Amino acid sequence: MTTRLDALKRHSLVVADTGDLDAIRRYQPQDATTNPSLLLKAFDLPGYQELIDTELAAVKREGGDAQHQVDHAVERLAVMKGSEITKLVPGRVSTEVAAKLSFNTDASIRKAHELIELYDKRGIGRERVLIKLASTWEGIRAAEQLEKEGINCNLTLLFSDAQAQACFDAGVFLISPFVGRVTDWYKKETGKDYAPDEDPGVVFVRGVCERAGRGGYDTVVMGASFRTTGQVLALAGCHRLTISPALLEELAAEEGDVDKRVDFPAAGERPTPIDESTFRWEHNQDAMANDKLAEGIRRFADDQVQLEQRIAERLTQL
Incomplete structure (x- = not known):
């Protein structure tokens, strides 16, 4: 009998929502990701200590003031982790631009160029990388420019129709609309539990x-931030689904078929591209989206600060 995970892979490309190399080997996803939260965890894993020290020693040799060294170390560690992941997946690794740059288009573009250059020095082409940006107006504008340069992007923290439409208009390669965080907000507001087909995140x-x-857009839609396997299976047929190791394990342990639950309708007439004032107004009118985007950026930024603190401490020991 086929496992639910194998059956799901017939309808959607499965992406590992983790940088855990053992989990990636076990579940054989198409793509995977790295971010400050995952890099922070690596500082406590014995298998990464030598790699971390090697990267930080290289940063130390290059010199510069303390903050420059920390900033550069974050980039090098992200690319180091991403490079390891590319050895295990046939597709791409998403690598994140710092959340503190979410409202700065030019700085986001510069950071993306630096990350791509570091990957290139390791012999990994841009076709194996997705630059991960928050779905702010500024992040979407950065992605629009990067896409024109042949640097593909993954727009994350996407909670509203306005964000999705702006990404489609910009020709973004991939978007990651969130499921679990959407549902978390509605459960807190209403006190209700939802069946998969009525789940606000799924809907x-x-x-x-x-x-x-x-709209006939080429953008890949990748469902993200799942809380349950029921949410995952309710989106079978979505282009891609990025799933945590815990839920991948549940799906791999359960036998059974999976029905396709998402269809993409035939293309019709495209809507007029959304402008900045309309984007900001429509996103603002969605209380859930407004709350969760701001919260998500703050949480990612907090992890970045913790990572920078760990790096600064380690650099002083070298």
Whole structure:
């Protein structure tokens, strides 16, 4: 009998929402990711200590003031981890631009160029990398420019129809509309539990898929931030699904078929591209999206600060 995970892979490309190399080997996803949270965990794993010291020693040799060394070390460690991941997946690794740059288009573009250059020095072409940016207006504008340069992007922290439409208009390679965080907000507001087909996060992502199909956009839609396997299976047929190791393990342990639950309708007439004032107004009118985008940026930034502190401490020991 086929496992649910194998059956799911017939409908959607599965991406590992982790930088855990053992988990990636075990579940054989198409793509994987790295971010400050995962790099922070690596500082406590014995298998990464030599790699970390090697990268930090190289940063130390290059010189510069303390903050420059820390900033450069974050980039080098992200690319080091991403490079290890590319050895294990056939597709791409998403590598994140710092959350503190989410409202600075030019700085986001510069940081993306630096990351791509570091990958290039390791012999990894840009076709194996997705630059991960928050779905702010400024992040979307950065992605639009990067896409024109042949640098593909993954727009994350996506919670509203306005964000999705702006990404489609910008020709973004991939978007990551969130499921679990959307549902978390509605459960807190209403006190209700939701069946998969009524789950607000599931309903939101299905709507994004419908919008993508009707507009005939090439953007890949990747459902993200899952809390349960029920949410995952309810989005079978979405282009890609990025799933945590815990949920991958549940799906791999359960036998059974998986029905396709998401279809992309035939293309019709595209809507007029959304402008900045309309984007900001429509996103602002969605209380959930407004709350969760701001919260998500703050949480990512907090992890970045902790990572920088660990790096600064380690650099003083070299």
